[in-house]
Amino acid sequence: METLILAAGYGSRLSEAFSSKPLASVRGISLIEISIRQAVAAGSTGIVVVTGHEADQVELGLAALQPRIGIPIRCVRLDDWSRPNGYSVIAGAEVIDGDYLLVMADHILSTSILAGLFDSASPQRGVTLAIDRAVNGPLVDPDDATWVKLDHLQRIKAIGKHLTDYDAVDCGAFLATGELADAIRVAIVGGAAGSLSDGMQVLADRGRAAVHDIGNAWWIDVDDLHAHRLAEAHVVNHLGQLFEPERTAA
Secondary structure: OEEEEEEOOOOHHHOOOOOOOOOOEEOOEEHHHHHHHHHHHHOOOEEEEEEEOEHHHHHHHHHHHHHHHOOOEEEEEOOOOOOOOHHHHHHHHOOOOOOEEEEEOOEEEOHHHHHHHHOOOOOOOOEEEEEEOOOOOOOOOOOOOOEEEEOOOOOEEEEEOOOOOOOEEEEEEEEEOHHHHHHHHHHHHOOOOOOHHHHHHHHHHOOOEEEEEOOOOOEEEOOOHHHHHHHHHHHHHHOHHHHHHHHHHO
């Protein structure tokens, strides 16, 4: 199964320190490389990256990374990267056959989260979202989080940044089927802006949006400088296998 990584956005809240969010370094490793290596560790057989802002720079970095990864890395470039992230999903999904893991380039996720998603495939699910029920956790940014409300069957009932009644927070990792890109298209035709959450809500309304509860697994959305500092402080403790050279040098 392939992994689709969304890396097209501007990343305004990190821009004063990094011109490209996907290439922002955490303990000497870029966010996009961390995402790719975690996907490989979870069992991904190929990587598709949707690029946009600073696409030349990101794609050069991926070309240099490719020989060290051991699986194919393909890039799909968005000309209008300022549009909502659902357009990135549609563009990336067009070059993938079958189900795929979907992650955001600025989210760092424990391997167990991604592996759990890989194992969650079911004909009864159009999409499965990794959720964290620790909504008041110290690494959750309430001003930027995407919230999730569940129904009595523990499927997604509502999703979005605007929710005030919720049960969990969206971790930014999904097991997607072809239904997800189609649902985003339906949302756009219906007048929605075209975000990933817009498509998720379409599937939720159809009873096709399931969840994977991450339990105590570690993750962080590196969306601003405060989150970047937290990632720098904690990532080695949780993803130590990626940083063995640094540990050895220390």
